[in-house]
Amino acid sequence: MSQVELRRRPSRTVPATVVALVLLVVTAAITVASVSRLLDGTWPTWALDPAGSVARQTWGSAVVVTTGAVLLVVGVVLLLAAVLPGRRSGISVAYTVENAEASEVVITPRGVARLAAAAADEVDGVERVDVSASKGAVRVVVSTSLREDVDAVSAAVQQSVQSRLDVLGTGPVCQVETRVRVKES
Structure with missing residues (x-):
């Protein structure tokens, strides 16, 4: 059995909170727009204006490329925060455990x-x-x-x-x- 270094991962609360808040805001906006569509039969103007401006963009426009690059960087940072282990948070003690092949x-x-x-x-x-x-x-x-x-x-x-x-x-x-x-x- 190989010796494994004991690592404690940090809680990663900041990335999780950011993602949760963004998803909450997007979900709330979609829900409000959908309920408005069901009640009135039309989409609210605050939902149509951004949707129209997004629909007018082309794949090569600077706004689309910049937004894609920013979302890519944020996604990679959040992925690395979730996957990479945190730094050691304990101080090693010179104590051996009996009846164990490897211990720390x-x-x-x-x-x-x-x-x-x-x-x-x-x-x-x-x-x-x-x-x-x-x-x-x-x-x-x-x-x-x-x-x-x-x-x-x-x-x-x-x-x-x-x-x-x-x-x-x-x-x-x-x-x-x-x-x-x-x-x-």
């Missing part, structure tokens, strides 16, 4: 941030923790009311978070950046 364990950046926040919160003197994580770095901002021990708190938070992440095996993938804010009393 990953943790989301949000999970890494929660682990870092828990490690920083255990340090004495820390009153509040704000953590953000990306694939390359973990940024920890802690608040403390200890004015004279700011450097000691910063070093302790750095050590605590780094040791917690080292247990995961993420190693140098996650660089830890620590800032300490002193709360005014």
Whole structure:
């Protein structure tokens, strides 16, 4: 069995929303024009004018060629958005699964941030923790009311978070950046 890289696909909500809104508008316009035709026996003028201008175009006209090119580009972009996988959204963890031929364990950046926040919160003197994580770095901002021990708190938070992440095996993938804010009393 070959080793498969774990990939999580993004939700692709923007292309899906654009396509859905365009289809909704076109369908609503066609429905309103059809109901008007059924009730009055004639097509509404707002539907006839664009239809007449489209009917007067030739295949080689600039409007038809430009519209076709734009629709082609939009179609290719939407097709690629649906088919191509998204970028990796997890951080690999050095953990092996027993009884598996090939395995990869990953943790989301949000999970890494929660682990870092828990490690920083255990340090004495820390009153509040704000953590953000990306694939390359973990940024920890802690608040403390200890004015004279700011450097000691910063070093302790750095050590605590780094040791917690080292247990995961993420190693140098996650660089830890620590800032300490002193709360005014």
